[in-house]
Amino acid sequence: MLEDILKKHPQHEDSLIEILLEYQNVKTKRYITDEEVEQIAKYLGVTESKVCSVVSFYTFFSTEPRGKHIIQVCKDVPCYVNGSGNVLKTLEQLLNIRIGETTKDEKFTLEYTSCLGNCDGAPAMRIDGKTFTNLNPNKVKAIISEYRGVN
Amino acid sequence: MVNIKINNTNVTVEEGTTILDAAKAKNIKIPTLCYYPDLDIKSDCRICTVEITGQKGLVTACSTPVRDGMEIKTNSPRVLNARKTITELMLANHDANCTACEKNMNCELQTLANTLGIDENRFESVLEMQELDTANTSITRNPNRCIKCGRCVDVCKNVQGINVLESMNRSHEMFISPKYGRYLSDEDCTFCGQCSSVCPVASITEKDDTDLVWNALDDDKKHVIVQVAPAVRVSLGEEMGQKPGSIVTTKMVAALKQLGFDRVFDTDFTADLTILEEGNELIHRITEGGKLPMITSCCPGWINLVEQQYPEIIDNLSSCKSPQQMFGALAKTYYAKKENIKPEDLFVVSIMPCTAKKYEAAREEMSADGKNRDVDAVLTTRELGKMVRQMGINFDQLEEIEFDDPFGITSGAGAIFGATGGVMEAALRTVSEVVNEKPLEKLEFESVRGLEGIKEAEVDLGGQKVKVAVAHSLSKAKQLADQVKAGTSPYAFIEVMTCPGGCIGGGGQPYNTTNAVREERIRATYQVDSDMKLRKSHENPVIQKLYEDYLTKPLSDLSHDLLHTHYHKRRT
Numbered sequence: 001m002l003e004d005i006l007k008k009h010p011q012h013e014d015s016l017i018e019i020l021l022e023y024q025n026v027k028t029k030r031y032i033t034d035e036e037v038e039q040i041a042k043y044l045g046v047t048e049s050k051v052c053s054v055v056s057f058y059t060f061f062s063t064e065p066r067g068k069h070i071i072q073v074c075k076d077v078p079c080y081v082n083g084s085g086n087v088l089k090t091l092e093q094l095l096n097i098r099i100g101e102t103t104k105d106e107k108f109t110l111e112y113t114s115c116l117g118n119c120d121g122a123p124a125m126r127i128d129g130k131t132f133t134n135l136n137p138n139k140v141k142a143i144i145s146e147y148r149g150v151n
Numbered sequence: 152m153v154n155i156k157i158n159n160t161n162v163t164v165e166e167g168t169t170i171l172d173a174a175k176a177k178n179i180k181i182p183t184l185c186y187y188p189d190l191d192i193k194s195d196c197r198i199c200t201v202e203i204t205g206q207k208g209l210v211t212a213c214s215t216p217v218r219d220g221m222e223i224k225t226n227s228p229r230v231l232n233a234r235k236t237i238t239e240l241m242l243a244n245h246d247a248n249c250t251a252c253e254k255n256m257n258c259e260l261q262t263l264a265n266t267l268g269i270d271e272n273r274f275e276s277v278l279e280m281q282e283l284d285t286a287n288t289s290i291t292r293n294p295n296r297c298i299k300c301g302r303c304v305d306v307c308k309n310v311q312g313i314n315v316l317e318s319m320n321r322s323h324e325m326f327i328s329p330k331y332g333r334y335l336s337d338e339d340c341t342f343c344g345q346c347s348s349v350c351p352v353a354s355i356t357e358k359d360d361t362d363l364v365w366n367a368l369d370d371d372k373k374h375v376i377v378q379v380a381p382a383v384r385v386s387l388g389e390e391m392g393q394k395p396g397s398i399v400t401t402k403m404v405a406a407l408k409q410l411g412f413d414r415v416f417d418t419d420f421t422a423d424l425t426i427l428e429e430g431n432e433l434i435h436r437i438t439e440g441g442k443l444p445m446i447t448s449c450c451p452g453w454i455n456l457v458e459q460q461y462p463e464i465i466d467n468l469s470s471c472k473s474p475q476q477m478f479g480a481l482a483k484t485y486y487a488k489k490e491n492i493k494p495e496d497l498f499v500v501s502i503m504p505c506t507a508k509k510y511e512a513a514r515e516e517m518s519a520d521g522k523n524r525d526v527d528a529v530l531t532t533r534e535l536g537k538m539v540r541q542m543g544i545n546f547d548q549l550e551e552i553e554f555d556d557p558f559g560i561t562s563g564a565g566a567i568f569g570a571t572g573g574v575m576e577a578a579l580r581t582v583s584e585v586v587n588e589k590p591l592e593k594l595e596f597e598s599v600r601g602l603e604g605i606k607e608a609e610v611d612l613g614g615q616k617v618k619v620a621v622a623h624s625l626s627k628a629k630q631l632a633d634q635v636k637a638g639t640s641p642y643a644f645i646e647v648m649t650c651p652g653g654c655i656g657g658g659g660q661p662y663n664t665t666n667a668v669r670e671e672r673i674r675a676t677y678q679v680d681s682d683m684k685l686r687k688s689h690e691n692p693v694i695q696k697l698y699e700d701y702l703t704k705p706l707s708d709l710s711h712d713l714l715h716t717h718y719h720k721r722r723t
Contacts, residue, residue: 037330046314047313047314047315047317047330047338047339048329048330048338049314049315049316049317049328049329049330049338050314050317051330052317052319052330052331053317053318053319056319056320056321056331057318057319057320057321063331114321114322
């Protein structure tokens with residue numbers, strides 16, 4: 001699967017982020033392994049250090065297996081002063097996991113993210129591709145039960 | 152031109168000048184940490200922060216160009232306070248056990264804290280101690296001391312084109328390491344040590360082998376000999392507080408005698424021997440239709456790069472061992488026999504400007520008897536400096552002593568091995584005379600000298616015009632290697648040195664090596680050469696005698712056994 005994606009992109013450092021995004025989106029549990037880092041580095045003619053640097057910089061990428069839905073809570077300052085701590089606490093209680101963990105049923109992974117660009121709607125979080133703003137514990141509960149119900 | 156004011160003094164500088172350079176021109180010192188001459192401007196550390204009248208935020212002097220009418224304050228209370236806070240924040244995430252650190256009294260962070268007058272840290276330490284990387288024989292990485300200035304990443308990526316060191320994670324969780332914090336040896340590190348050379352603290356250093364050498368010197372049963380590389384005599388002076396470009400050959404020999412070495416020899420001798428072997432190999436390849444271009448193999452960082460990333464061009468490498476290893480092999484065979492010493496009682500030390508030489512000496516093929524190392528320990532110039540200080544030697548007061556016989560009789564051709572273009576020039580002096588069968592009118596091949604990245608020359612060998620090239624720094628070497636790999640290289644002979652400027656700019660050389668310092672060491676190197684009576688390797692009488700008595704002739708069977716080797720694809 002990775003090979004097919006690699007072949008679509010030119011063998012140049014500039015393709016790195018696109019390859020990582022595209023591959024992670026289709027891969028089960030959406031994470032990048034060491035072997036895949038090596039394979040991508042070899043294809044692009046860059047070092048594994050370079051690939052690791054990019055993977056570890058962006059919160060989009062993970063090196064750990066993740067659940068079906070990825071919940072990312074903003075940890076930057078405007079969200080913090082508007083109560084992102086309560087949002088996180090509510091999520092941890094609801095899902096019975098800590099930040100960075102995945103639920104036993106592999107349905108949810110809880111992560112931090114850096115700024116989502118929604119400071120006017122702080123505190124904010126993102127689930128998969130979708131952003132939720134002006135959060136409070138009740139709103140978070142409603143969102144999560146919706147995700148539980150739908151799936 | 153632009154008119155500005157720095158600390159109320161009028162200054163006129165060229166447009167585009169940075170505040171840092173403008174201040175420097177007026178002898179106003181602005182402290183820096185991530186800034187390093189000849190490297191990229193990073194403005195990571197914020198220490199060079201200055202105040203501009205009418206502007207709200209402070210700016211970094213290293214990255215801000217001057218504007219006409221700009222009024223700059225480099226030392227206002229606001230600026231000093233900011234610098235103090237930045238330094239305290241760094242110290243709060245730094246293993247500041249200074250007395251247990253290699254760079255105690257020679258550390259840029261310590262100096263900064265001292266000049267800023269920091270006597271307490273308002274911030275609690277957030278340091279989480281990490282494991283050290285001691286997994287290789289050349290370089291030790293201590294992440295607990297890293298201040299994340301990014302100099303090592305810059306030199307590894309942009310100067311050397313290697314990119315083993317990178318920044319991982321982001322924000323306050325950012326750290327610098329090979330992939331995800333693993334070992335240097337998990338990646339294609341060439342052990343060039345340029346990272347250790349530019350590190351402002353002691354986060355990246357050479358692996359310290361001084362104890363190994365002290366113990367050997369203390370062992371009555373051991374006959375301990377030392378060889379010194381050409382580039383060390385023009386740089387050791389800096390370790391001893393002298394100006395860059397000081398030539399300290401004779402005092403260096405005296406210091407080594409005081410340290411207790413039984414004999415002090417010169418790697419210039421086996422550099423001469425390399426020229427005889429490599430020069431004849433080149434002639435052989437040209438006349439017999441061998442693999443061309445032939446590429447020099449003296450430099451272990453370069454060999455590592457080829458074995459890791461260019462296995463296709465291994466056959467282009469000269470099969471010669473480096474001068475260090477030729478010396479080791481001769482010491483454990485020829486010299487041991489001549490002096491009637493059992494090879495196992497002989498301890499061979501080399502003083503090198505290089506960290507990769509430690510790795511080279513530990514390679515399993517570098518053993519004349521197939522069991523024991525030919526070179527038992529390798530010290531960098533910096534480590535020798537450390538030993539001289541440990542011993543309490545007053546370097547300036549030392550008498551002047553010459554190298555010992557027999558491996559102390561050398562030529563100027565061997566001496567210039569330390570500078571980029573030197574191996575090429577030394578080889579051309581010998582190869583031209585052997586092939587053309589008449590003395591050269593001019594010994595100096597100026598076109599291959601100097602700090603330009605890739606240098607070319609054309610030489611006449613027996614009526615045939617031959618093109619040669621010289622590269623220093625691995626990013627430049629890769630350009631030539633790519634040509635060779637693609638089969639488009641127009642050259643017959645290529646010299647590669649891993650470090651900018653050649654060995655005089657090696658990863659084990661005294662700290663604060665900049666291009667200005669490299670120029671001085673290069674000037675001194677050619678001074679050593681022009682001061683010598685013997686300037687061609689093939690005219691060295693001891694080399695001639697060595698062939699008569701022992702090796703018979705260049706490329707003989709015994710030469711192949713002792714002085715040549717094989718390279719193979721591998722990971723370090």
